Amino acid sequence: MSAVAAAAALVAGCTTVGPDYHLPDRAAMRSPEANGALVDGSQQAVANAVSIEAVPEDWWKLYDDPKLDALVRQALAANTNVRVALANVQRAVAMYHEVESENLPQGGVQAEALRAQISGESLLQEEKLPVANLAVATLGISYQIDFFGKLARADEAALAAAQASQAALDVARVSVAAETVRAYLQGCAANHEYDIANEQLKLQERSVAITRKLVDAGRNQPTDLLRAQAQADTLRAALPHFRAQHEAAAYRLAVMLGKVPGTLDADAAQCRRIPQLAQPLPLGDGTALLKRRPDVRQAERELASATARIGVATADLYPSIRIGASIGANGLLEHFGQGRTEQWTLGPMISWSLPTNGVRAHIKGMEAGADAALAHFDGVVLKAVQETKTSLSAYLRELQRDAALRDARDKSRAAAEQNHKLYQAGRAPYLTSLDAERTHASAQAALAASETQVAMDQVNLFLALGGGWQSSHSGAGAHDDVPNESHAESATHPH
DSSP, rough: HHHHHHHHHHHHHHOOOOOOOOTTTTOGGGGGGTSSSSSOOGGGGGGGEEEOOOOOOOOGGGOOOOOHHHHHHHHHOOOHHHHHHHHHHHHHHHHHHHHHHGGOEEEEEEEEEEOOOOOOOTTTTOOOOOEEEEEEEEEEEEEETTTTSSHHHEEEEEEHHHHHHHHHHHEEEEEEEEHHHHHHHHHHHHHHHHHHHHHHHHHHHHHHHHEEEEEEEEOOOHHHHHHHHHHHHHHHHHHHHHHHHHHHHHHHHHHHOOOTTOSOOOOGOOSSSSOEEEEEEEEOOHHHHHHOHHHHHHHHHHHHHHHHHHHHHHGSSSSSSEEEEEEEEEEGGGTTTTTTGGGEEEEEEEOOOOOOSHHHHHHHHHHHHHHHHHHHHHHHHHHHHHHHHHHHHHHHHHHHHHHHHHHHHHHHHHHHHHHHHHHHHTOOOOHHEEEEEEEHHHHHHHHHHHHHHHHHHHHHHHHHHSSSSGGGGSTTTOOOOOOOOOTTEEEEEEO
């Protein structure tokens, strides 16, 4: 009973060494600037293209394209990067459970039957002992008292590492969703620009035919025909470029779906118009951005893990205490099971390595690792804000350019219609009307290129905003064994 009482007293006096984790006050994530509005005052003129509403989980559904939605769902389930990240999560969770098992009682069984000769002198006998059949059987159980919190800190570090791996999986999901949408939109844009370039070529071929007739009639110089043919050849040379872009987008889309390039279904990338957002792009603010970005959460969990490892190292300064008991038998085989062979033990076992073997240096190393993790965390936060603001600026400025090109397209169309009417009335030559149509086609081509850039900027902005991982937890690739995740604002683990 005295041993049990002593063990109870030890457990009651348990403490946990090392720092308790909390988000440092000096962390960049706590700064007001990082949590403020994402739209600068100079961008207010075009800020009606975005809203302060929260980014939806399935942001690609804002394009209202069922084919695109189906492709993203396939990619999230089959993409190789997601599969690698999922395997890393499973490994981290297994390691967490391995560390967690150290808090459980440890048991073992030993059984031996052997023929041996025991040294007589080892038993303080001068004569030689005879050869005998021996048997040993022992059942033992022990439990390490986490008197200084080493196991608790190790469990805390492993838990945070598993949560960081889950966040890394979410980073992969965000990237896969964005790159799948990008590949699909690039395929649509390439087809759209090809159609416009082909229309330009047809207009120029009409110009070549008319110029040839005028040269044959002696009304134009042969150089005029060569110039018109050169322009047609230049336009024709652009068509393979758009075909190559479409094929490259189809190959990228196949890889995102986990398929061999060239095996994608023929209708998967055959759209000829760029899908448009049905509403202003939802943006939110800096606070929502930092809570949503999984790479920020990953860096914060890595900081928590590094902080807990300081406690693991600090606990090595103190003794390790384990209580246990064993029961068994040890003796001659023919006497096995008789009272004379029975044995048992009960009591605490204390081991302590004096801190002269580099423990303090190890603690210093863990503290430096935590400082590095904090610096990395700050860098991730700053990069998240920088990427978002840069992508937002590029998107809003391209919208301005797109609006100007749209005005140019409309004016060139009006000029082409007026010139065509003048030609029909006999008040202007046909080539003048055709030149106006070519100008309109060039304006359409420039606008199409700008629309492509707007679509890519939208994807870049959605990627920077970090949406798309939340809903995928309930679908393919989710892992139910990952412990609940703590966000940076609420991550505190007191002991």
